[in-house]
Amino acid sequence: MLNTRRQPKPLIRPNRSTRLYSHxxxxxxxxxxxxGKLYRQPLATTLTILMIAVALALPACMxxxxxxxxxxxxKWDDSGQITLFLNLETSENDIEKLRSRxxxxxxxxxxxxxxxxxxxxxxxxxxxxxxLIDGLAENPLPPTLTLTPSASAKAPDTLHRLVSxxxxxxxxxxxxxxxxxxxxxxxxxxxVQRAITIIGITLAISVLLVVGNSIRLDxxxxxxxxxxxxxxxxxxxxxxxxxxxxxxxYGLLGGVIALLLVFTVLLVxxxxxxxxxxxYNSEFELIFPDFWQGLGLVTTSIALGxxxxxxxxxxxIARIEPS
Amino acid sequence: xxELQNVTKRYPGNREALAQLNLVLERGEMAFLTGPSxxxxxxxxxxxxxxxxxxxxQIFINQRNITHxxxxxxxxxRRYMGIVFQNHHLLYDRNVFENVSLPLRIAGYAQADIxxxxxxxxxxxxxxxxEHVMPIMLSGGEQQRVGIARAVVNKPAxxxxxxxxxxxxxxxxxxxxxxxxxxxxxxxxVLVASHDLSLISRMRKRIVRLRGGRCTNGDRPVA
Numbered sequence: 303m304l305n306t307r308r309q310p311k312p313l314i315r316p317n318r319s320t321r322l323y324s325h326x327x328x329x330x331x332x333x334x335x336x337x338g339k340l341y342r343q344p345l346a347t348t349l350t351i352l353m354i355a356v357a358l359a360l361p362a363c364m365x366x367x368x369x370x371x372x373x374x375x376x377k378w379d380d381s382g383q384i385t386l387f388l389n390l391e392t393s394e395n396d397i398e399k400l401r402s403r404x405x406x407x408x409x410x411x412x413x414x415x416x417x418x419x420x421x422x423x424x425x426x427x428x429x430x431x432x433x434l435i436d437g438l439a440e441n442p443l444p445p446t447l448t449l450t451p452s453a454s455a456k457a458p459d460t461l462h463r464l465v466s467x468x469x470x471x472x473x474x475x476x477x478x479x480x481x482x483x484x485x486x487x488x489x490x491x492x493x494v495q496r497a498i499t500i501i502g503i504t505l506a507i508s509v510l511l512v513v514g515n516s517i518r519l520d521x522x523x524x525x526x527x528x529x530x531x532x533x534x535x536x537x538x539x540x541x542x543x544x545x546x547x548x549x550x551x552y553g554l555l556g557g558v559i560a561l562l563l564v565f566t567v568l569l570v571x572x573x574x575x576x577x578x579x580x581x582y583n584s585e586f587e588l589i590f591p592d593f594w595q596g597l598g599l600v601t602t603s604i605a606l607g608x609x610x611x612x613x614x615x616x617x618x619i620a621r622i623e624p625s
Numbered sequence: 626x627x628e629l630q631n632v633t634k635r636y637p638g639n640r641e642a643l644a645q646l647n648l649v650l651e652r653g654e655m656a657f658l659t660g661p662s663x664x665x666x667x668x669x670x671x672x673x674x675x676x677x678x679x680x681x682x683q684i685f686i687n688q689r690n691i692t693h694x695x696x697x698x699x700x701x702x703r704r705y706m707g708i709v710f711q712n713h714h715l716l717y718d719r720n721v722f723e724n725v726s727l728p729l730r731i732a733g734y735a736q737a738d739i740x741x742x743x744x745x746x747x748x749x750x751x752x753x754x755x756e757h758v759m760p761i762m763l764s765g766g767e768q769q770r771v772g773i774a775r776a777v778v779n780k781p782a783x784x785x786x787x788x789x790x791x792x793x794x795x796x797x798x799x800x801x802x803x804x805x806x807x808x809x810x811x812x813x814x815v816l817v818a819s820h821d822l823s824l825i826s827r828m829r830k831r832i833v834r835l836r837g838g839r840c841t842n843g844d845r846p847v848a
Contacts, residue, residue, distance in 0.1 A: 321733040330729060413816065530714045533674070534728045535704035537697075620696075625675050 336547035339520070340495065347552075350516045354556025357509050359563035361502035362591075362599055366564060367571075368495055370589050374579060375487055384461070386447040386468055387476040390418070396473050397445060404447060409455035409464055415446040421446065430493065444475060457486065506606055513552050513610030517545050521618050529624040538619050545615045546608060553607020557600035564591060564599070626652040626783060626814040627673055632682035634838075642668040644838040645682070650816060652782075653677050655809040657825040658818040660835035666818035669835070670787050673816070674701050674708055687782065707776030709786035713768045715760040721747070721771050722756040728779045746774040749803065752794055766797035773801070777808055784808055786817040790824065798824055806830070 316324065340347040386404075388397065397415070404413050416424075421443040426435050451461060461479060468477045472584070521528070528541055572588045579586035627650040634636075634643040643665045650656055658666045671677040672684055675694055683692045691702060715724050725746055729739045747753045750770035760768055769789060776784060786805065790798035802817070802824060809815045809830075819825055825832060834841045 316734050316738070317734065320735045324730070324735055327736065328733075331730075526714075527716050530716065531727065531731070532700075533676070533703060533708055533714070534731065535700045535702075536727075536731045537700045540731055573726040 311316075332544040332547045334542045339548060340551055341568045346516070350512060351555045351559060352550055353512045354509050354552060354607070355559035355563055357505040357512070358557065358560035358599065358603055359499055359567070361505055362560060362564050363567050364501070365566065365589055366499045366589070368491060368498060370575070371491055373589055374586060375484060375491070376441050383480045384449040384451065384465060384468065385478045385480065386449065386474050387444045387478070388446065388473050389475050390444055392445065392473045400471065400473060401447060406450055409460060410448045411452040416446045416448065418443050418445045418548055506602075508557070509603070510610040510613065513549050513607050514614040516552065517549055517611040517614040518618060520548060521545060521614065521622070525622055528619060528622045532622070533624045541619050542615045545619075546611050549607040549611025550604055551607070552611075553604035554600065556607065557603025560603060561591075561596050561599055562585050573577070626650050626687055627816065628685040629672070630683040630685070631766070632672065632679045634665070634672060634682060635680040641838050643672070643679075646838065646840055648840065649695070650814055652814055653809070653812050655806065655815040656817075656831040656833055657828065658816060658833050658835065659820060659822060659825060660841075661820070665838040666815065666835055667787055669814070670785050670818055674706065674785060675677070675702055686779040700823040704728065704779060705781060707781040709769075709772050709776045709784070709789045711788035711791040713760075713772040715771055715775075717760055717766060719754065720757050720759050721763070724760060724771055725774045725778050728775060732779060732816065743774075744777055746778040746781070749777070750774045764791050765799070769793065769801060770804070773804060777813070782814060784813050784815045786815075788818055790819060790821060795824070802828055808816055822824065
């Protein structure tokens with residue numbers, strides 16, 4: 303019954319290149335094998351992947367929306383105008399002088415003059431308070447000069463210097479910089495960005511823990527198998543490999559689904575956002591994440607998956623010894 | 626090949642599994658380890674496979690002192706020996722071929738070598754036609770033969786077996802022992818723990834009797 307006639311050829315220790323080649327082959331095998339493992343536990347795998355996806359999609363969405371807000375306010379920056387309200391008694395001559403003086407400044411691109419009469423007409427047209435305006439003894443509205451700073455003078459410092467310069471002009475009653483609320487908005491968006499970063503880091507840590515825990519359970523379920531492979535001479539590195547690839551798959555799948563979630567959210571809010579921005583008289587097109595941002599999200603997710611499983615695998619596998 | 630010098634193994638709770646045991650197994654020798662349960666048979670095998678460390682004494686494998694072998698050197702030592710277990714310890718999510726090829730993959734052999742070697746090992750245990758079967762579909766005796774194929778596939782210098790016939794009927798047990806004897810004939814040092822005295826006395830090999838962690842028949846080979 304037992305065949306002893308055929309003696310197998312002697313086995314030669316694999317040389318370096320054979321070992322390298324079979325090493326690569328083993329990596330490939332672990333890659334496929336670990337994916338198969340996930341496929342065979344669909345419920346647990348789906349839950350883990352969805353947790354990763356949600357945890358990553360949340361900060362990613364917030365980040366993209368903040369990006370959009372920034373883009374919109376960037377456009378509004380262009381309207382950062384300086385309005386000079388002149389004394390009521392300023393003569394046409396002085397106004398003309400002031401106007402040419404402002405035009406001469408290299409920081410100022412355009413100067414628009416609105417006379418007191420024009421201002422009253424505009425007000426009349428807008429307010430529909432004709433009878434009240436007709437009852438006024440004299441025009442209470444001052445003539446104004448509206449200055450648009452040139453692109454190079456948009457920095458807040460420059461604008462503030464210009465404002466204080468204009469304040470010192472004798473005929474200028476009041477200077478208004480149309481910028482403050484934009485600065486506030488920017489300050490708010492800086493705070494929000496910090497908050498998003500912190501939320502992002504917190505959720506990244508939770509991804510680490512989720513993956514780490516899944517892998518730890520997986521290791522626990524395969525304790526016997528690990529003991530057996532150790533008994534036949536497997537190194538910790540060899541045993542670790544499929545678990546690390548498992549973490550990689552979790553990260554990859556979670557990252558891709560997170561990306562899909564981000565796109566879904568953006569598609570859902572695209573129309574209402576467009577309507578909102580149109581109400582502010584602004585051109586708007588929702589910015590979607592570009593290729594590199596998408597790649598960045600998925601890469602981050604993979605890195606988190608691998609690190610999470612590394613955390614679980616590192617000590618755990620070394621501790622499992624055959625007995 | 627295997628040498629134990631004055632080895633004592635004490636487990637927590639002061640239970641002494643082996644007491645000042647001396648044993649020398651020459652290269653190419655085959656011996657049976659026998660004795661009642663708790664005599665220290667399994668402990669001795671575990672010490673040789675570096676699963677456990679001795680409390681006192683020294684252990685040499687192929688003249689190399691493995692008494693205090695560091696953990697990262699253990700895998701290499703184990704690739705030098707094949708181990709057969711009573712309950713097979715197969716991986717049940719992989720087929721027979723994959724189970725048997727595992728030691729070769731771990732050691733990094735080329736695919737062509739692996740296929741050739743696995744088939745040779747399966748041929749040796751007469752399971753060549755079952756290479757794509759899952760272990761769960763096999764009988765107990767067949768599973769044990771898969772375990773043996775896996776233990777010998779990388780041509781180890783030492784073959785250790787702990788009660789390899791524990792769950793098998795006499796006919797199958799005799800076949801398994803015959804298999805070990807055949808490996809011994811091609812130069813493998815074989816150490817088999819078994820309490821099946823009638824079976825091993827028929828094998829006409831050296832028998833080491835243990836009782837209470839001590840060797841009761843010295844080092845005398847049985848003719």
